[in-house]
Amino acid sequence: MAKNQPRIIVVGGGLAGLAASVRIAEAGLPVDLFSMVPVKRSHSVCAQGGINACNEVARQQGYSEWLHMDETLYGGDFLNHQPPVYEMTHWAPKIIDLMDRMGVPFNRTSEGQRDLRMFGGSLFKRTHFAGATTGQQLLYALDEQTRRYETQGKINKYEFWEFLWPVIDPDTERCVGIVAQDMRSMQVRSFRADAVVMATGGCGVVFGKSTMSVICTGGAASRCYQAGAWLGNPEFVQVHPTAIPGEDKCRLMSESARGEGGRVWVPAVKKDGKWHPHPDAGKHPNQIPQSERWYILEEKYPKYGNLVPRDIATREIFFICQQGFGVGGGRMVYLDVSHLPEQTKHKLDGILEIYEKFTGDNPRQVPMKIFPAVHYSMGGLYTVYTPKPDGKGMVHGDPNNMMTNVTGLYAFGEVNYQYHGATRLGANALLNCIFDGLYCGLGVANYVRDHIKGTRAVDLPPTAFDKAQQQEENKIKRLIESDGQSNPYELHQRLGDEMTDSCTVVREESRMRQAYDVLRELKAQYKNVRLSDTGMWTNQNLSFTRALGDMLIYAEALLAASILRKESRGSHYRPDYPERDDAKFHKTTIAKYDAANDQPILEYEPVPSPLVEPRARTYGKVETGEANATDQQKQPAAAR
C-alpha cells in the first residue's frame, strides 16, 4: 500500500461503525476500526424489535416514505432536522433490501416475503424483523462483511482498544487522528488518519442502570466534547416503558411485545365510572378477572392504544404507579402476552426467553411485571449536513453530512444527535445507524479524497500527536498515583442514582438543581479517586475510572441543558413547564465545553421546518374514567 495513501479511522464497531467501515472500504479507502469489545459483541446485538421501512404492503394501504418521515418528526416533537429524516426514510427500503441480500434471516410470510410487525408511533405495519433478535442479526451480517473485507486487507481491526482522545491539528483545526489504548498491554499510542468517524453509541451508564450494555458510558463522546466538539440536545434521553428492573441492569422487554398484541394493564376496580386501586393488588394476575384489569393505554389512547410513543407510555405507567395502581401497590405494571396465539409468541421467543431466564416466570402463561428504564440517547455529538435546496433530503456524498463542528470528525449512529429529536420512535435507531454508515460513509470518503486542504495526516509533524498522547499518559499516571479515598464504583452509583431520580421521567427544577450540586461534589471527590488496581496489564479498574470522569462531565451538560429547557417536549417533561414552547425552544441545544472553568456553555440554534410545520402532539388522547388516586408519593423516577 502506498505510504501516504490516506486512511480513515472508525471508532466503534456497532451497526453504525461497521456499516461505515464496509462503505468506506468499498469506496477504496483503507479503514482502521477501533472497538473496546470484539465488534461482534457490540451493544447493537441487544436490539430486539426490528427496523422500520416503507414496504409494498404498507404502501398499498396509504403508507409512504413521506409518512415515515412525518411520523418520525411527530414522534420527535419536531425537534429533529427534517432533511436528514427525509433522506433516511427514503433510503430505508433500500437498506432493508441490502441487509436482506447479506442474508439476514428476516421473518417470512407463507409466500416467502419479508414479514412485518406493528411498532410504536405508527398506524401501519412497517417494521421488519428477525424474531426478537433483529439487532443481533443485522450486526452479524455487517460483522461478516467486515470480516470479508478484512481478509482482503481493506479493513484493519483494533479490538480491545479504547479510544481516548481525538488529535486535532492546531494549524488547520481538523481532526487528524486519535489516541487509543490497548486494553490488554495498556500501551497508549496515537494513530493518524485523514478523517475519524465516531460510532460509539449511547450514554445510558451515566444513569447507573439502564437497558444499555456496560460500555455505553458516553465516555468517548465526552472526550470529543472536551476536545472541542459540541453536543447537540444532550438533555434528550429516552426512558423505555417496559423493562425488567434487575440487580445489575434493566433488561428490556421490546416494544415488539406490544406490536404483536401485548397489552399493558394494572389491577383496578371500577366504581361510579372511576377506576380505583385494586384492594388486593398483589393477587396472582391470572386470577384477576377482565373486569378488574385497567388497560390504561388502550383507554386513554384509543387510536394508538399500547403503541403510543415511548415517552407517553412511560409517563402513563410512571404516574399510574405513583397513584397507587402498581402491581401490589409497588412500582410495576403488567405487560401481558399470555393471551396471544402460540404462533405469535413464537416470534417473540428471543425476549420471552430473557424474561423467563432472569425472573423465573414463564411470560407465555403469566403476565410480565415491568417498569420504565433509561434506554436511548437522542442527544449526542452535534453534526451538520448539506440539505438539498428544497429541503427534501441531503446532497448525496457531500463531505459535510454528519460531520461535527470539528472538520474531519464525524458522528454516526446513536452518538449522533440527528434524526430523532425529542423522542425516538421504536425501530428507527437501527435504521439510523445503518443509514449513517452506508449513506454518509460515502461523504467521508469524498472528504478525504477531494476536500482536504494542506498536508495529509501521514505527513504532518509529530507534535500534535505526541502532545495528545502525552496528555493521556499523564491522565493515567495521575489516576494510578492518586492516593485519595474515593471509591470509583461508589461514585458511579451515586451519579446513577442522582441522575435517575432527578432527570428521567419527571424533571423538576429544584430537584435538578439539587442534583447539579451533588454532581459538582462528585466531581470534587473524583479528584481524590483511588484505583484498587494500579498495574499495567488488562487494568479494567483504570478504564472504568477514567470513563467515570468523562461521565461526570457529560452528565453536567445533560443536567444543565435539562434545567435550562423550560418547556415540555417529547421525553423531556417539566411539571413546572408542562407545555411545548415553540417560540422559545423550537431550538437545538448546543453544549460547548468551557475547559478553563470545567463547565458547559449552552447555546440555542433554531430548527428549520422546510417540509412539515410543527403541530400539536396528542396522539388522539381522550380523557376517560380518570383515576381516583391514592395520595401521590414521591418516588424515584425510572427503575434503578
Next chain:
Amino acid sequence: MSSETNKNRTIRFKIKRQDAPDSPSYWDEFDAPCPPGANVISCLLWIAANPTTTTGRQATPVAWDCNCLEEVCGACTMVINGRARQSCSALIDELQKEDPVVTLEPMSKFPVVRDLVVDRSRIFNALTKVKAWVPVDGMHAMGPGPTETPQQQETRYALSRCMSCGCCLEACPQYLIDNEFIGAHAISQARYFNAHATGASLAGNRLDALEGPGGITDCGNAQNCVKVCPKEIPLTESIADIGRQTTVHAIEKFFTGK
C-alpha cells in the same frame, strides 16, 4: 431458606486467578452479598468495588469480560461450578441448587489473558476459515435478496443466533488449547451460509476448508457441544449435515477433477 435470610445472605466465591498470560494461577475467595435476583456479574461488580478476600487481604479486582448482560453478546463466558456458561445469566439462586460455594474459573481451551479473561480470537479466525459471509456484490441498492419459505427461515434463524461464546468448544473433548480443530460453532456457521441461496456460491470453499486437518473429521461425535450451547443451536445436526455435504463434495471433486 426463608426469604428473610435470603435477603441478607452472603455467598462465598472461589475464583481462579492469574495475573498475566505466563504467570502461575492461584485462588482467591471473596464473600459477597447476594440480594434475590443477583447473578454472577452483579456479585463480581460488588467484588470489584470491595476486593477484600476472606482472609482480609486487599486483592486487585478480578478481571472478566462482559457487555450486554442479557446473554446475547457472548462476552462473559466462564467456567462456573465446573460448567462453561454466561456469567450474566447465571443466577445465584440457581447456582445455590448446585453448590453453596460459587466457583469461577476461566475457560480452559483458550489462553488466559488475566483472571477470567481469555483470548478467544481463535473462535473468530475459524469464521474466516469457513468464509462465514454472503458474498454480496457491494453495498448498493440492487433489489431484495432471495425469497425463502418460513421453514427455511426457521432453520437459518436457529443457526444464526450463534454468539461466538465458546461454550461448545470448552465442552468438546476434541477441541484442545493447542490443536487445530475448528470447532462445532464454525461447522454450524458453514451450514448456515451454505443454506443461503447466494451464500451457497462459496459452499465448495467452505467444504474444502472443513475437509482438511482440523476439519470435520476431527469431531469425535461426543455431542457435548449441543448440550451446553446457550442458544440451543442444533450443532450435532449441523455436523451431520456438513458431514454429508463434504462426502458429496469429495465425490464430485473426484469425478470432475476440480
